[in-house]
Amino acid sequence: MIVQGFDPIADSDARILILGSMPGIASLEANQYYGHPRNAFWRIMGDVYGAGLKRPYAERTTILKEQGVAVWDVLKLCHREGSLDSNIKDEVPNDFERFFAHHPHIQRVVLNGGKASSSFERYVAPVFQELVVRSAPSTSPAYAAIRYEAKCERWRDALTAV
Template sequence: MSARQEFTRVGPGLPPLCGDRAGALILGSFPSPKSRAQGFYYGHPRNRFWPLMASLTGEPAPAREDLDAKREIILRHDLAVWDVIRACTIRGASDASIRDVEPNDLAALVRRLGVTAVFCNGTTSGRLYEKYALPRTGLPAVVLPSTSPANAAWTMDRLRQAWGAALGPFVNNP
C-alpha cells in the first residue's frame, strides 16, 4: 500500500450470499477492491477462502472465475456469507484503515435465515461484529484466522484444521 494512497468512501458492499436458510453465517469485514471488481466474495486470486470451503465441504475447488461453483458450495451446505460493513471509508484494501463504518443489518439476516452460529474470517471482522452486530443478534461469534494472503503465517493445513474444527458441525453434507 502506498503511503500516498487516498481514503475513499466505498459502498454498498456485496449482497449476502445465501439461500432461504443457513445454520452458519461466515462474515468478512468489507469486500476488497478485487472482490468488488469481480462482484463476488473473496475475489483476490491468492485468498484461500474458496479452496478452504471446497476442502471442508468435500466439493471440487472452484476456478477463480467460476462464481456459480462458489455460490453452490455455500448454498448446498446451508451456509451464508456476508460482511459486517455495508459502507465505509477505507484506504485501498487495508482493513486497518477502515473508518466511518455503516454496518449491514446482520440481525435481520440471522433471523430470516435461522442462523445459529456466526464465524468471522479474521480479527477485524470479529472486532467489527462485536461492536456493531452482537448487541442486536445476541449470537457470539467465533473468530477464525483470516484466509487473506496477508495472513501468511497460517498455512492452508493450519487453516483447514482451525476452520474445520469450528465450522465442521455446521456444514450440511447432502
C-alpha cells in the same frame, strides 16, 4: 474512497453465516466475495465443502447455499484507501436485524479475521447474544502468519465443531 459491500449469499434455510469485514479491491473488481486470487477462502471452502476455485463462482455459491452456509460482511460501507482492513474508517454495519429475521435458522457465525471479529463485537454481538460465534484466521493473503494446512483446520473446526 467510499467502499460498499455485496448482498449476502444466502438461502432462507442457512444455518451458518460466514462474515468478513469488507471486500477488497480485487473482490470489488471481480464482483465476487473473496475475489483476490491468493485469498484462501475458496480453497478452504473447496477442502471443506467441495466449493473450490476449479468451479465457476456461481457454482461455488450454490454449493455453499446447499450446505446451509451464508456469506456476508459485517460492514455495509466504509471509507478505505486500498484493501487493508486496518485502513477502514467511518464504518456502517449491515442490517443484521433484517438479515436474521429473514434467516431464522442461523445458529453459528464464523468470523473471517480480526476486523470482522472486532466489528461484529461492536455492532452485532450486543443484540444477538444467543448465536454460537467462532473466530477463524483471516483468509486474506495479507495474513500469512500460519500455514495453509493449519488455517484450513482452524476453519474446519470453526465451521463444524459442536
